[in-house]
Amino acid sequence: MSDIKKPTKKSFLYDAGTRSIIFQILLLALVVFVCYYLFSNLQANLDNRGISTGFSFLNQPAGFPILIHLISYTEADTxxxxxxxxxxxxxxxxxxxxxxxxxxxxxxxxxxxxxxxxxxxxxxxxxxxxxxxxxxxxxxxxxxAVLAALPSPKQSYEFADFFLNKRGIYSPNPITQDGFGIAIMGFILSIFAAIALIVWAKKRQTRTGLWFPAYWSALGTIVVITFIAFAVAGFPLEFDLPVKSRFNVTGGMVLPxxxxxxxxxxxxxxxxxxxxxxxxxxxxxxxxxxxxxxxxxxxxxxxxxxxxxxxxxxxxxxxxxxxxxxxxxxxxxxxxxxxxxxxxxxxxxxxxxxxxxxxxxxxxxxxxxxxxxxxxxxxxxxxxxxxxxxx
CATH class of the missing domain: 1.10.3720.10 (MetI-like)
Structure with missing residues (x-):
């Protein structure tokens, strides 16, 4: 019995969990050192060349036009x-x-x-x-090859109130009026109602096995509620129609x-x-x-x-x-x-x-x-x- 050797205590380096933590710490230290070195080198090079850094330039006037913009913009903007x-x-x-x-x-x-x-x-x-x-x-x-080969504005292709030429696609431009917010609220309400209808239909089908045309019904719900909201608001939406003049198409909305x-x-x-x-x-x-x-x-x-x-x-x-x-x-x-x-x-x-x-x-x-x-x-x-x- 006395010949039985007691298990020796192994070094903590033999523990897989400990080694994993040590290696992660060393890797993190290496990444931090590399990032610090690159940033310091970058900052030194910028200082040597007299280049200023920062985002203050965003407040300066841009001075160049942007032809396609969904919000107001002029060359005087920043x-x-x-x-x-x-x-x-x-x-x-x-x-x-x-x-x-x-x-x-x-x-x-x-x-x-x-x-x-x-x-x-x-x-x-x-x-x-x-x-x-x-x-x-x-x-x-x-x-x-395609859009550049379209005719000039004077010879635009016409379909209803739409015009197609090499300058783009001209379509009626919707202009909101007073009360449009009510119509928007009605549309948002219709979305929630449609989602509730789809959820109810799925639960009903799971419970009873009966199928219900949820998606078509949801689409109809959106259309009906939105139409009612527009009617209550007095249809607060007008359209600026494009008109073909002698040399160009004016008015409306253009897709360049x-x-x-x-x-x-x-x-x-x-x-x-x-x-x-x-x-x-x-x-x-x-x-x-x-x-x-x-x-x-x-x-x-x-x-x-x-x-x-x-x-x-x-x-x-x-x-x-x-x-x-x-x-x-x-x-x-x-x-x-x-x-x-x-x-x-x-x-x-x-x-x-x-x-x-x-x-x-x-x-x-x-x-x-x-x-x-x-x-x-x-x-x-x-x-x-x-x-x-x-x-």
Whole structure:
């Protein structure tokens, strides 16, 4: 019994948890040292060249025009105002691009799976053509080859109160009147009512198994409540119609060719990738699910909408997130055709006039990082909401 050796106490370095903490501390110290060294080197170089830093330049007059702006802007406004205009332009083109790309992508993805030979082949040609041509080249195509070839304003194409020429698309411009706030409140109320209706319909279907046309009913609820609110407010909305004069089109609202070219290229290019995501998601659903739905007497439309697509969506959401992020970042290519988004205004004109390279680059990185993280957070939330819950 006396020959039994007592276990020796091992050094704390042999503990995996302790080693992990030590390595993390050393890595953190290394990162802090590198950042401090780079910042000190940067500050020394700026001092040697007499370059001032800071964001005070944002309060200085910009002195350059921005042709496309959704808020008031003149050359006498500050760089900060110009930055806000460019920021709004970037958000608008990104949100509209995501909206149209999703619709086109879903339609083309379903079309490629169509049993109609011609429809399926046309969708295949669309997808394989657009996704294999660089986006910048597509922007140039729409801007220089299509929109630039449109007729002059004097010979504009006319459709109702819309005009199309090389200067853009002219449409009626809505002008709000007194009482428009009541109409907006009615619209917001209709959104909440529609959401409540959809939630009630899903709970009812889970409890009783009875199906209710929730989405169509929700759309009707929005239309009816909004119309009633507009009627109560006295229809506080008028339209400034475009009029073709002798040499130009005056009045109304114009969508410049730069905006139209970037929007079409972003939407159609990203839609070609979304179409393949939709096709792959649908094909990932077992064929037995479709056969089971048909055996219950469900039509093909109901089967696709209530059986196949909800299951395919769980496969589609992660790659869809990547495509939305790509579209938001690809909006910076609008600078190639002078669309005044963030890169064109901040990284281009503002940087050249002020020389504040670090600040302007930092602002652009912050905006694109925030935009991408916002899209990612929303899509991750939606992905979690649509995921299967194992009980």
């Amino acid at each position: 760089y900060g105002r110009a930055f806000l205009v460019a920021l709004i332009n970037t958000f608008v083109i990104s949100i509209l691009g995501i909206f149209f790309a999703t619709i086109i992508g879903v339609v083309m993805g379903l079309a490629r799976l169509s049993k109609n030979w011609l429809v399926a082949r046309l969708a295949t040609v669309y997808i394989e053509t657009l996704r294999n041509i660089p986006l910048l080249l597509q922007i140039f195509f729409w801007y220089f 060719p730069e905006f139209v070219a970037v929007l079409i290229a972003l939407s159609t290019y990203t839609a070609s990738f979304i179409a393949e995501i939709v096709r792959a998601g649908i094909l990932s659903v077992s064929w037995g699910q479709t056969e089971a739905a048909r055996s219950l007497g469900l039509s093909d439309n109901i089967t696709q909408r209530l059986v196949v697509l909800p299951q395919a969506l769980r496969v589609m959401i992660p790659p869809l997130t990547s495509q939305y992020l790509n579209l938001a970042k690809n909006s910076s290519l609008g600078a190639a055709v002078a669309y005044p988004e963030l890169v064109a205004v901040v990284m281009g004109t503002t940087l050249n006039q002020t020389g504040q390279a670090i600040e302007t680059i930092g602002l652009c990185m912050l905006v694109y990082g925030t935009l991408s993280l916002t899209i990612s957070l929303f899509m991750n939330w939606y992905n979690k909401k649509m995921s299967l819950i194992e009980r």
